[in-house]
Amino acid sequence: xxxxxxxxxxxxxxxxxxxxxxxxxxxxxxxxxxxxxxxxxxxxxxxxxxxxxxxxxxxxxxxxxxxxxxxxxxxxxxxxxxxxxxxxxxxxxxxxxxxxxxxxxxxxxxxxxxxxxxxxxxxxxxxxxxxxxxxxxxxxxxxxxxxxxxxxxxxxxxxxxxxxxxxxxxxxxxxxxxxxxxxxxxxxxxxxxxxxxxxxxxxxxxxxxxxxxxxxxxxxxxxxxxxxxxxxxxxxxxxxxxxxxxxxxxxxxxxxxxxxxxxxxxxxxxxxxxxxxxxxxxxxxxxxxxxxxxxxxxxxxxxxxxxxxxxxxxxxxxxxxxxxxxxxxxxxxxxxxxxxxxxxxxxxxxxxxxxxxxxxxxxxxxxxxxxxxxxxxxxxxxxxxxxx
Amino acid sequence: xxxxxxxxxxxxxxxxxxxxxxxxxxxxxxxxxxxxxxxxxxxxxxxxxxxxxxxxxxxxxxxxxxxxxxxxxxxxxxxxxxxxxxxxxxxxxxxxxxxxxxxxxxxxxxxxxxxxxxxxxxxxxxxxxxxxxxxxxxxxxxxxxxxxxxxxxxxxxxxxxxxxxxxxxxxxxxxxxxxxxxxxxxxxxxxxxxxxxxxxxxxxxxxxxxxxxxxxxxxxxxxxxxxxxxxxxxxxxxxxxxxxxxxxxxxx
Numbered sequence: 262x263x264x265x266x267x268x269x270x271x272x273x274x275x276x277x278x279x280x281x282x283x284x285x286x287x288x289x290x291x292x293x294x295x296x297x298x299x300x301x302x303x304x305x306x307x308x309x310x311x312x313x314x315x316x317x318x319x320x321x322x323x324x325x326x327x328x329x330x331x332x333x334x335x336x337x338x339x340x341x342x343x344x345x346x347x348x349x350x351x352x353x354x355x356x357x358x359x360x361x362x363x364x365x366x367x368x369x370x371x372x373x374x375x376x377x378x379x380x381x382x383x384x385x386x387x388x389x390x391x392x393x394x395x396x397x398x399x400x401x402x403x404x405x406x407x408x409x410x411x412x413x414x415x416x417x418x419x420x421x422x423x424x425x426x427x428x429x430x431x432x433x434x435x436x437x438x439x440x441x442x443x444x445x446x447x448x449x450x451x452x453x454x455x456x457x458x459x460x461x462x463x464x465x466x467x468x469x470x471x472x473x474x475x476x477x478x479x480x481x482x483x484x485x486x487x488x489x490x491x492x493x494x495x496x497x498x499x500x501x502x503x504x505x506x507x508x509x510x511x512x513x514x515x516x517x518x519x520x521x522x523x524x525x526x527x528x529x530x531x532x533x534x535x536x537x538x539x540x541x542x543x544x545x546x547x548x549x550x551x552x553x554x555x556x557x558x559x560x561x562x563x564x565x566x567x568x569x570x571x572x573x574x575x576x577x578x579x580x581x582x583x584x585x586x587x588x589x590x591x592x593x594x595x596x597x598x599x600x601x602x603x604x605x606x607x608x609x610x611x612x613x614x615x616x617x618x619x620x621x622x623x624x625x626x627x628x629x630x631x632x633x634x635x636x637x638x639x640x641x642x643x644x645x646x647x648x649x
Numbered sequence: 650x651x652x653x654x655x656x657x658x659x660x661x662x663x664x665x666x667x668x669x670x671x672x673x674x675x676x677x678x679x680x681x682x683x684x685x686x687x688x689x690x691x692x693x694x695x696x697x698x699x700x701x702x703x704x705x706x707x708x709x710x711x712x713x714x715x716x717x718x719x720x721x722x723x724x725x726x727x728x729x730x731x732x733x734x735x736x737x738x739x740x741x742x743x744x745x746x747x748x749x750x751x752x753x754x755x756x757x758x759x760x761x762x763x764x765x766x767x768x769x770x771x772x773x774x775x776x777x778x779x780x781x782x783x784x785x786x787x788x789x790x791x792x793x794x795x796x797x798x799x800x801x802x803x804x805x806x807x808x809x810x811x812x813x814x815x816x817x818x819x820x821x822x823x824x825x826x827x828x829x830x831x832x833x834x835x836x837x838x839x840x841x842x843x844x845x846x847x848x849x850x851x852x853x854x855x856x857x858x859x860x861x862x863x864x865x866x867x868x869x870x871x872x873x874x875x876x877x878x879x880x881x882x883x884x885x886x887x888x889x890x891x892x893x894x895x896x897x898x899x900x901x
Contacts, residue, residue: 270743271743272743272744272747375770378770386747386751389747389750389751390746390747393746393747393750482886484841485841485882485885485886485889486881486882486885486886487844487845487848487881487882487885488845489845489848489849489859489862489878489881490845490848490862490877490878490879490881490882490885491878493862493865493866493874493875493877493878494874494875494878494879494882496866496871496874497871497874497875500871517866585756585757585759588759589758589759589760589761589762590759592759592761592762593761593849596852596863596866597866603761606761606762606765607852609765610765610768610852610853611852613773615768618765618766618768619765619766621765622761622762622765622766625759625761625762626758626759626762626766629757629758629759629762630754630757632757633754633757
């Protein structure tokens with residue numbers, strides 16, 4: 262036991278070592294005089310001189326030393342160090358902006374380099390590793406990230422004016438908020454509609470086994486059609502409908518825009534939703550149902566008070582999968598004019614403006630992670646008695 | 650074993666390949682004979698000058714699509730199964746919790762976002778797509794390989810050890826065969842997603858079956874979109890039915 266505890270934590274050690282290599286070897290930032298010219302890379306030692314680089318390496322080396330003989334106390338210290346390093350990343354960018362971006366050029370912009378991205382990724386992995394090694398709660402893990410987020414917000418507000426991502430945002434702040442709204446609206450409506458349809462379909466499948474076979478067949482078939490193809494295939498029929506059915510056209514239905522996007526999103530969302538609801542309702546222990554009937558509950562009461570609450574966590578799992586999937590698919594829907602954050606991705610790809618791509622892709626990533634975390638926490642909360 | 654059941658199973662095996670073969674025939678037929686349906690596409694797009702996508706041959710596009718997806722799938726299988734096997738050995742056990750958590754968390758990353766993030770790092774063209782597809786395709790394979798190996802009854806492993814099997818024998822003769830259906834299911838998920846994501850790759854300068862769709866959407870030519878969509882759909886169905894045959898009775 263004692264020997265086991267003092268065995269070096271090779272996971273933490275290799276993560277920190279990789280961070281060190283990336284930090285020293287890869288470009289910290291890239292600087293460009295304007296939007297059109299591609300940026301030139303700036304290595305870590307050019308940001309604040311060799312002395313600055315040496316200082317920035319101190320916490321990494323300390324962390325490596327702590328990983329060598331990991332008692333719980335030292336691991337906690339290491340976790341603190343990693344959080345401090347994460348919080349220091351925006352400050353490092355601010356330093357780079359102050360030292361390397363020419364204040365004479367109002368168009369000058371700074372991109373975040375591979376070194377900083379890789380360091381961010383590896384340090385987040387270190388947080389995950391240390392959190393599970395120290396058996397900290399999920400909530401505490403998220404709380405730890407508040408310090409780096411606060412640091413990022415402060416640096417963005419005060420010193421990171423030349424950051425390319427921020428400059429792209431400044432030109433379209435209203436568009437950006439609108440796109441987030443559209444994205445959330447599309448995802449929300451698609452998930453709600455597929456939840457209602459999915460539960461109805463699952464109930465119908467439980468009643469009529471014939472529906473079950475056909476239903477799962479169709480939904481599985483739908484799932485194998487690539488999203489881009491499905492969006493494309495819906496163009497023609499919807500355009501035709503809009504041209505021939507007046508009230509649909511009045512509703513704003515057309516071959517491009519939200520209508521085909523929503524239809525495709527609901528189509529893709531139905532399979533996970535129906536599958537989870539069906540399995541959840543089906544897997545409730547028959548003994549429990551028997552007991553409830555024995556207590557004199559009516560069929561409706563059994564369904565509402567026993568079957569549904571017991572099935573709820575698995576149904577919520579279906580909602581989680583669906584939401585995360587829909588957030589990603591909505592990005593593709595931008596190609597058929599449905600709006601949302603995907604617009605920035607495809608605009609950016611079209612103009613070869615990588616920071617615009619980031620402006621679209623990063624919020625989508627954050628949104629997916631948040632939806633996953635929130636709905637996952639809700640599922641844990643609703644699991645009766647924490648059982649299963 | 651008598652010869653009767655053997656012949657019966659051979660017939661059954663032949664029948665099992667029927668669905669993939671039919672989808673493949675349809676796919677190739679659609680690639681070669683798209684121009685024959687000009688009249689049909691004319692119905693959809695009566696005003697356009699051209700209704701058949703002619704910037705590249707459909708077979709060439711199909712080949713490029715398959716090439717990108719195939720290379721990515723091969724790399725993802727090698728890396729994914731390798732990583733999952735490595736972290737379930739004694740030497741790599743320490744990395745297991747992190748890799749498992751990463752694989753389940755990575756599922757939440759939308760493929761489009763991964764693709765979009767790969768472009769600033771790797772530039773336009775085929776390479777970023779392959780890298781993005783490998784990265785994204787890795788996760789279901791790692792997750793399923795882990796689940797497959799971890800899900801094996803410890804008693805089975807014990808028995809194999811008791812029979813004097815070495816670590817390598819245990820892996821090759823017991824663990825991998827027992828985990829194979831779950832691993833295959835992971836590869837199927839990975840390849841299905843990648844066929845779709847590769848089509849989106851047409852927006853970052855790779856030329857494949859996504860090309861007609863993108864070009865159709867940009868130029869407002871629904872006929873092009875239909876041609877790309879039909880071909881990608883047929884490709885997805887061909888590959889999926891192939892996996893369905895390889896994977897005996899494993900529920901999705």
